[in-house]
Amino acid sequence: MTTTNDPYLLRRLLWCGPCEVHFVCINKAEFDPQKQAHVPKRHYKCPLGCRRELLSAEAIESQAWTEAERRATISDIQPPCRQSVLEMLLVKVVIGRTFADVEFTWLT
Structure with missing residues (x-):
């Protein structure tokens, strides 16, 4: 298991x-009404432009981590190691025609 500073946990896994x-x-x-300022937000996007909406990195990464926790005892893994753990458990995460259509392919 390795640590990383990469803020995108699914960089090599999301399809x-x-x-x-x-x-x-x-x-x-994006504009944050509480801070009354624009703040950077992380997203994923299809490079071919099939979707106009950006996929929230926080949302899909949270969903992937929750699914990984169901499959393995990993609740105590700290954030800098989570990308490495997901790469050990997952082959890929495929987003279908809608962002709600998510398919996880796990290593067996």
Whole structure:
């Protein structure tokens, strides 16, 4: 298990199902009403542009981590090691035609 400073846990694992390509990582500033300022937010996007919406990195990474916790006893893994753990457990994560359509392919 290795640590990383990469903020995108699924960088090498997240795929666009319809296009069969890896998602790319995008930083985009969004307005935060509580801070009354634009703040950077992490997203994933299909590089071929099949989707106009960006996929929230926080949302899909949280979903992937929750699924990984169901499969293995990993609840005490600290964030810098989580990318490494997901890469050991997952082959890929495919986003289908909608962002709610998520398929996890696990190593067996």
